[in-house]
Amino acid sequence: MKVFKVLFLAIPIFFFTCGTDNPGPINVPGNHQFGDWLIPYDNIYDGGPGKDGIPALLNPKLISAAEASYLSDADLVIGTLVNGEPRAYPHIILDWHEIINDQAGDQVYTINYCPLTGTGMNWKRNINGSINTFGVSGLLYNSNLILYDRDTDSNWSQMRAESVHGRYIGRSADLFPMLETTWLTWKTMYPETMVVSLNTGIDRPYGNYPYVSNQTKEDYREAPFLIFPVTNDDDRLHRKERVLGVRIGGEAKAYRFNDFEGNTIVRTNTIGGQPVVIIGNASKNFMTAYRSVLGGETLSFSGLDQSELPHVMTDNRGNTWDIFGRAVTGPDTGAELIVAEAYIGYWFAWAAFNPEIEIIDF
């Protein structure tokens, strides 16, 4: 009889432990409840490594350009000029960490880069007067990085540049200008640049790209396949073509390198009703954009020869502007153009986040 009693006890225990796979609601600070997402969580995926499984860096060791022998000229970097200090954040490192929390003078910022969408941005880390650090949430939306801030555990969609979940839900990221280009272009423009050292304190095979098949050598950066689904798959261009996307007032446009062949070329366009200047040079491997209004006046620009880099254009008021949208000579010296939400990314990603995106052919 005891035998059967034990048996009847064991069976409910078995089914009880099978009954649930959710440990409970996410602990969301503030008034938001579990389920408050600005993006449909049906389209959010667990990337595999888990929260902080891809370790973000904090104040990494920096070395001079001459010491950065691990970089080849064609390697892509994200260049910044925060506090007037040129720094380079190589894709070789960002591929393995995705987020670098850094500081230049009293300016704090986070370089965030998603290898799956090829998108890099520079966000200010001052939020509501406190200095935040960001980490990799391990979640993806439209195959794109979702960051989290360590102060409130809010989740931030990189390509929406806003918090999509948590206490900061709906808050936009404040942007610093940045430039994605090759190491050669960057160090030629800014020979005094500092660059992140491979001595990150974390053991990774930095020379190896993490998203290439060791069997077929098929490289994610070039092959058409995706690892995670997207909500809008647009086949107007090759999925992995690198385009400059610019988004203002809900309108997005995509610019292609083949419109910037031969030299530094400056083009103007209107996005979301705002005049914008797009600056690009295919051989130097960069494109960027700013709003072209200064003091209420819409400026008109002319490109400078590429030998003048980092100076890229002059305007009708007699100013010369550098690649970071700063007037370096002329009557408005010291003025800065308004940073547009503009960055290079794979076509599929820009189209996934902006189904109505227009491809501009000049």
Place this chain on the structure above:
Amino acid sequence: MVYYTMRVLILLILGFCGVGVYGQTCCSGGVPMSGNIGLPIADSKAIQLSTSYDLNLLKTLKSGNETLNDQSRERTTQTFLLQAGYQVTDRLAVEILLPYIIQKRIISQFGNEQITQTHGIGDMALLVKYAVINHLYWTVRSGIGLKVATGRSDKTNNNITLNADLQPGSGANDLIFWSALGHGLALRPSTNFHFMGVYRLTGVNENYLNSFSYRFGNELSLMAGLADQFTIGPIITNPSLTFRYRHVQTDTQNDFILPNTGGKWIFFRPGIILSWWRDMALNYYSEIPIWTEVGGVQLSPTVRHNIGILTTLKFGSDEGF
């Protein structure tokens, strides 16, 4: 009959008591099948029942064949396996394997510990085996089977779908080819050479993340080793030393090869079987990787433990518990 009930009860309790702890698999999509399938040969008409607990701990971060100095990530798969076999004739046998899997991912980084856990019934496996040679000193058996997608492959954590290797099931039906060879050594009849090969030809999960097709890589497992038998007091003891080679091909998604999947391993696998009673045995083995080469960067097995009980029920005979 009471004896049989008690024996089954012991198996059930051992199977259930561990449920609710935790688990993980790598590159295999659920069941740690290749190391567990293939019950030993039994007398005709006998029923074999086995329950086992399998813990696969992965905390070695590998890049190719190099070990990275990073202990921040840990994955475990705990599997509770119920296995039943029926010896139809002296040569023909069938068996079924039903796993319950608990997957756990732990990230210890920046002073925090992040834990993600799933559990559920895994993919069931069926195997039909035939003894091609059934000699006193030689046994050669071959089998063919199916791994059926009974396990869920759409488990979520906080409503967010988890990736394939955290799912208890693979969402795909696989073909299994199995063979085993046993040879008693002439010099020492109690010593036995054993070999087992398992090849799993994987199927495709056509509804991965609701939109992709996903296929885990085909898996080959080859084991060879020696076992001996002696008694310690009333206990019949069978220690064994086995080497296992495992090769998992890369996973594919929509026919594209996924980076950071697939690999080759050689494991050292010491084990022991203890029999206090006739037809009932306690077995244990561990697996320690001695050579690893993974595709890209992956968490790789660090150690594996498996403990189980096997009992044989001979209906129609007068042999008891």
